[in-house]
Amino acid sequence: MRLAGAALNQTPIDWTTNLRNIREAIEQARAAQVELLCLPELCLTGYGCEDLFLHDWLSATALEKLQQVRAWCTDPQMVVCVGLPVRLDGRTYNTACVIRNQEILGFAAKQFLANDGVHYEPRFFNSWVAGTTTTVELGDEQWPLGDLTFEHLGVQFGFEICEDAWRPAEDRPAPRLTARGVQLIVNPSASHFAMSKTDVRYQLVLKASRDYQVTYLYANLLGNEAGRITYDGEILIARNGELLKRNQLLSFKDVDLEYTDVDFSQEPAVTEEIVPLPVPDEYRELNQALSLALFDYLRKARSRGFVLSLSGGADSCMCAVAVAELVRLGVEELGAAAFMRKAGCFSTADIEHVAAHGTLPPAAEATLAVDAGRTQQVLPPAGNQQLATDNPQLTTTLNQQLTRRLLTCAYQGTVNSSDDTYLSAKELADNVGAVFFNWDIDQEVRGYTGKIEQALGRPLSWQTDDLALQNIQARVRAPSIWLLANVLNCLLITTSNRSEAAVGYCTMDGDTAGSISPIAGVDKDFVKKWLVWAEKELNYPGLHRVNRLQPTAELRPLEDKQTDERDLMPYVVLNRIERLAFYERLGPSQVLERLREELVEADREQLKTYVQRFYALWSRNQWKRERYAPSFHLDDYNLDPRSWLRFPILSGGFGEELAAL
CATH class of the missing domain: 3.40.50.620 (HUPs)
Known part of the structure; x- marks a missing residue:
């Protein structure tokens, strides 16, 4: 089977642009004789719609726009997987719709929601319960939705949608899917860019393909979608621990499609050791x-x-x-x-x-x-x-x-x-x-x-x-x-x-x-x-x-x-205090202890002064961080209260904690 992923540069509720990119990806895939195409998570609406996901009209419109996508999927030999929200009984679900030959086969629903760092998915979505299904209707038609598997050209496939794959082995969908005979796991994602994150994602995909002895197809969003978060457009295809395809990241194109052929009739040996990527050049x-x-x-x-x-x-x-x-x-x-x-x-x-x-x-x-x-x-x-x-x-x-x-x-x-x-x-x-x-x-x-x-x-x-x-x-x-x-x-x-x-x-x-x-x-x-x-x-x-x-x-x-x-204070010290305090989430006394362990040549009292100064300035300046112009998330964390780190504007300012140092 010829498998493809397409990274798309989408924009929230920009129906014209989003549909144009989806159509372009489908046309490129058809020209390349692709037989299964994975498009990114929520690519129809855009991932960053925020509270609009709680509006009935957004999901209703997405379902109507999906009918246009359906009309473009005319090839009986090609399955297309499209991400969109579906709202049922006042609850919104993050789904991947499977279409073949203008027929909707069903909607696979995301089971685990990202709720750390820049992600607040439980505010917008509900988790789908493993092993359950329901139906979604439009006009006279209805289709299955939930924990589904599909078949195409004799190959059984199922879904892990972004966060599903980042969960521990005992929780994630993969082992349940393979127990049901799935040979291919498809992962449409909206995984934000951070320096060196691509290596983590690479290891995740290759390890899953090896551990579950499946082919794993991963396709991410691309570009600055909604203002703060950038997506690198990574496409990965791996089989039994072996990387088959990986694209160049952070393309300026609207559509970046990559494909490769997999012979599901053969059983390749499982790769025991995953070769790491070269150390990322963060600059x-x-x-x-x-x-x-x-x-x-x-x-x-x-x-x-x-x-x-x-x-x-x-x-x-x-x-x-x-x-x-x-x-x-x-x-x-x-x-x-x-x-x-x-x-x-x-x-x-x-x-x-x-x-x-x-x-x-x-x-x-x-x-x-x-x-x-x-x-x-x-x-x-x-x-x-x-x-x-x-x-x-x-x-x-x-x-x-x-x-x-x-x-x-x-x-x-x-x-x-x-x-x-x-x-x-x-x-x-x-x-x-x-x-x-x-x-x-x-x-x-x-x-x-x-x-x-x-x-x-x-x-x-x-x-x-x-x-x-x-x-x-x-x-x-x-x-x-x-x-x-x-x-x-x-x-x-x-x-x-x-x-x-x-x-x-x-x-x-x-x-x-x-x-x-x-x-x-x-x-x-x-x-x-x-x-x-x-x-x-x-x-x-x-x-x-x-x-x-x-x-x-x-x-x-x-x-x-x-x-x-x-x-x-020296910037290297300031940055270290900041990371210990708000990335590693240590208290002031723990931060000071770590600094003294790491900077053994530094004056112990001077380090104490730096820690006290940092926390005092941090506490009194939250109102400034609330008013910063929109910023980009580029590192593994940031201080933006609207995306990563929330802190009260008014507080006790760590008074007792600093006095006890």
């Missing part, structure tokens, strides 16, 4: 996931690009590179013209010119940027008519041109800003091809401080008003950059990282202002290491300067030599 994984997440966010938000307050520090530089990589990776996989069409923010004339000549037309590159009061043309008009795909230098130029259309940056300096950060921002913007503006905000700062000094009848000083004077600088930057984003109809990127979120090292309505916070799920130490990697491996010489700077907010006078780690 490269993050780069691909971040780029795809930003690209999908851009086009699904129907925006025309991004605006970024480029401070020259590590975080904003990482965001700028992410947009440039969005262009490079998208063009590399799709081709420039197809990338531009999919982005949805380029004119037909520009797309046609790129398709014909490999560059944007000269008129498009005559846009002038203002930098420090001078007018300059950042990129020269494109004169080479050779196609970009034939010329690496021309490809680089085209990528810069496209990045210039998608990314506008501004350096907003004050008297406390250094030449180093200005040059860092300027050099990187030039390197990636972004539009770059430079203006200062000292006049605006003086206007606000002057009003308050007049109201209070006293001058503001660094001795008495340190934090307020820092915050007003960060806050004053927001209105201008927001205005620029609004004028350009672009998404405003905010640049906070996870380490800053943990301790509230940010200014609300200042450096946190924005439409999207792409790196809020990544810790600062990783950001710094990633930039060093990107300078060398991705060839961004514009990162040379920032990689030699100490992270600093540059909000105090320059002679103070302010740095983040002097204000807080």
Whole structure:
């Protein structure tokens, strides 16, 4: 039997797009003479519909739209498995519908619901009880639903839907299915991306195929579906512990189909040892996931690009590179013209010119940027008519041109800003091809401080008003950059990282202002290491300067030599406390004990001070984490209360626990 999985880039309740992708997958499978096609979990509605799954109309509409899918399944030799919700008697079930030759054979229902990390499935769905069935009706027709097995071309198959496969052996459906003679287990999934997670998923699928002596077919969702969560589109086909097919992850395509042939008439030897994947390259994984997440966010938000307050520090530089990589990776996989069409923010004339000549037309590159009061043309008009795909230098130029259309940056300096950060921002913007503006905000700062000094009848000083004077600088930057984003109809990127979120090292309505916070799920130490990697491996010489700077907010006078780690603590210590406290879920005394075991050379009292400082700052800044712009889930955990970690806004602040240290 020729088995196939198709990863689909879907969007919640975008019926037109979702159905188009499903139809494209079916047509590709038919052309490849596939005999069983697995589509991802809830691909008809989208996985991220949230509380809409509790609405009767959503499941009713999905069942009606399923009839369109049914009409496309005309091949009697091909079974298609489609994910959708079914609502019965006020309860919603997560199902996979099996269709053959325009006939619905039944709906297999998910038995276990994900309820950890970013998942809250029990809020929306009910678990199906193993060994039971019912019926679902539409008009004069009715079909079985529940714990079902199916037969196609002499092969018995059944389902584990995503979380079903992650349960212990004594609970999961697999052993019950094999006891009923199933030879093939099909797993439609919506398994979120996290760095290094693919290795866990690979082991899970191969081990299941070996332990239960079956063929195992796995197909995942693809792309940034609903805003925060990205799916890597992994497709795995394994038999008795042997990997038969695995695709390249995190594709920019809407449909990624992979297939292989399995001879069910033969009994291959069981593979005793599962060969592990090579150690994942987390820097490269993050780069691909971040780029795809930003690209999908851009086009699904129907925006025309991004605006970024480029401070020259590590975080904003990482965001700028992410947009440039969005262009490079998208063009590399799709081709420039197809990338531009999919982005949805380029004119037909520009797309046609790129398709014909490999560059944007000269008129498009005559846009002038203002930098420090001078007018300059950042990129020269494109004169080479050779196609970009034939010329690496021309490809680089085209990528810069496209990045210039998608990314506008501004350096907003004050008297406390250094030449180093200005040059860092300027050099990187030039390197990636972004539009770059430079203006200062000292006049605006003086206007606000002057009003308050007049109201209070006293001058503001660094001795008495340190934090307020820092915050007003960060806050004053927001209105201008927001205005620029609004004028350009672009998404405003905010640049906070996870380490800053943990301790509230940010200014609300200042450096946190924005439409999207792409790196809020990544810790600062990783950001710094990633930039060093990107300078060398991705060839961004514009990162040379920032990689030699100490992270600093540059909000105090320059002679103070302010740095983040002097204000807080070393980032590696901060990140370790955060992980022990909220990933491993240890109490303050346990965290301190672990730190002292791990950092034997560190001063014991200093570690105690760091732990006390972390918990005090964490507790008083939950309200900030509640207000962050939407962020991407990229690591194995994050601090977003709307996706991974909930914490009370008001609390005792670990008072007794910290006093007992």
